[in-house]
Amino acid sequence: MALLMIVDDDPMIRKMLVTAFKDKNYDVIDAPDGKTALRIFRDEDVDVVITDIIMPDMEGIETIRELRKIKPDVKIIAFSGGGTLAPDGYLKLASSMGAQYTFQKPVSIKELSKAVKDLLDS
Numbered sequence: 001m002a003l004l005m006i007v008d009d010d011p012m013i014r015k016m017l018v019t020a021f022k023d024k025n026y027d028v029i030d031a032p033d034g035k036t037a038l039r040i041f042r043d044e045d046v047d048v049v050i051t052d053i054i055m056p057d058m059e060g061i062e063t064i065r066e067l068r069k070i071k072p073d074v075k076i077i078a079f080s081g082g083g084t085l086a087p088d089g090y091l092k093l094a095s096s097m098g099a100q101y102t103f104q105k106p107v108s109i110k111e112l113s114k115a116v117k118d119l120l121d122s
């Protein structure tokens, strides 16, 4: 089964997504920020990363760039509710760094799991 990693500084969102994807029989690990995510990522064979953008201790854009350096073919989904910029500003940056799918928050589990499935099938 594929291994997913959920990266978000909001514990409610992490918990919701971890539960939802475990229910769909994925293996799921989570991290509250980019630094922690990269540390885990070096030790685990993660197939798909779903990452928030605005986080303390390394935001999502830099995280995506580092993930790609470590594992060039990892699948990446970015999502954001915005910050100083509107969400689409961050999400465009995320795409340019190599996120294959981007979503504005709130995003439904249905949309996210369809993106995960598409990436794993590709």
Ligand SMILES: [Mg+2]
Binding pocket: 008, 009, 010, 052, 053, 054, 055
């Ligand atoms: Mg955040």
